[in-house]
Amino acid sequence: MQKNSTANILLVALIICIACSVIVSAAAVVLRPMQVANKALDQKVNILQVAGLWQQDQTVEQMFTNIETRLIDIEDGEYSQLFAQDEFDQRQAAKDAQLSIALTKEQDIANINRRENYAKVYLVKEQDQVVRYVFPVHGYGLWSTLYGYVTLESDLNTIYAIKFYDHKETPGLGGEVDNPRWQAQWQGKKLFDPEGAVAFQVKKGNVQANDVRAQYQVDGLSGATLTSNGVTNMFHFWMGENGYQKFIQRHADMEDV
Numbered sequence: 001m002q003k004n005s006t007a008n009i010l011l012v013a014l015i016i017c018i019a020c021s022v023i024v025s026a027a028a029v030v031l032r033p034m035q036v037a038n039k040a041l042d043q044k045v046n047i048l049q050v051a052g053l054w055q056q057d058q059t060v061e062q063m064f065t066n067i068e069t070r071l072i073d074i075e076d077g078e079y080s081q082l083f084a085q086d087e088f089d090q091r092q093a094a095k096d097a098q099l100s101i102a103l104t105k106e107q108d109i110a111n112i113n114r115r116e117n118y119a120k121v122y123l124v125k126e127q128d129q130v131v132r133y134v135f136p137v138h139g140y141g142l143w144s145t146l147y148g149y150v151t152l153e154s155d156l157n158t159i160y161a162i163k164f165y166d167h168k169e170t171p172g173l174g175g176e177v178d179n180p181r182w183q184a185q186w187q188g189k190k191l192f193d194p195e196g197a198v199a200f201q202v203k204k205g206n207v208q209a210n211d212v213r214a215q216y217q218v219d220g221l222s223g224a225t226l227t228s229n230g231v232t233n234m235f236h237f238w239m240g241e242n243g244y245q246k247f248i249q250r251h252a253d254m255e256d257v
């Protein structure tokens with residue numbers, strides 16, 4: 001065969017393609033466990049940060065000894081042993097018809113279509129007492145579903161912190177949900193009014209200190225009312241009757257967890 005013949009060129013190209021695809025596939029397979037481990041580690045870092053336990057000079061595993069991961073049955077608000085926590089992927093469960101329910105239009109205020117039946121809740125402990133709870137939350141903003149965590153004090157009404165770890169809102173607009181100065185306002189805000197209804201709200205504009213509702217409000221994100229409303233709706237859903245409300249009613253300030 002001529003060195004520069006068409007057949008020879010095609011043969012060389014084919015060999016290179018096969019060799020490259022073998023290398024890429026092998027890399028994907030070999031690196032997969034590392035990717036999974038890094039993703040799990042990243043989630044733990046997010047949880048530690050929102051739980052107020054993050055410290056630069058300790059390992060994630062060391063810090064995580066102060067957190068107990070529990071699975072809860074969202075429907076009845078009780079702890080569940082149905083899955084080992086490590087085996088339960090909550091985001092996957094929300095897509096699984098066996099492990100989630102379809103929400104009606106009226107129920108689906110967070111625009112998430114389906115709600116998983118079980119959730120992982122992280123109990124932050126000090127001397128064996130639960131001092132805070134970290135709950136996963138998600139809901140639709142303007143361009144994307146925002147995934148995050150909210151930490152509540154042991155009264156399960158006072159917000160300690162929030163953090164979003166995945167969204168595709170516009171940087172500088174809806175993406176300001178990640179701004180630590182905006183997130184700092186959430187600390188100390190209340191979720192429920194005295195009747196037990198979810199009163200928390202990302203307000204349009206700034207919170208007025210003399211407003212009786214100020215304790216339930218944080219400033220809106222300027223130029224991003226649609227993302228702000230998405231965050232409000234997310235909290236109304238997850239803290240409401242189709243979210244964690246039963247768990248909250250059962251466990252507020254209980255010590256026997």
Ligand SMILES: Cc1cc2nc3c(=O)[nH]c(=O)nc-3n(C[C@H](O)[C@H](O)[C@H](O)COP(=O)(O)O)c2cc1C
Pocket residue numbers: 142143169170171173174175221222223224225226227228
């Ligand atoms: C390119 C582009 C990106 C935008 N991204 C967002 C966003 O991420 N979140 C959001 O709420 N609004 C975003 N907006 C603005 C919305 O369309 C809408 O005008 C805004 O939410 C209304 O909020 P305001 O009443 O505070 O101005 C974007 C607009 C443009 C043109």
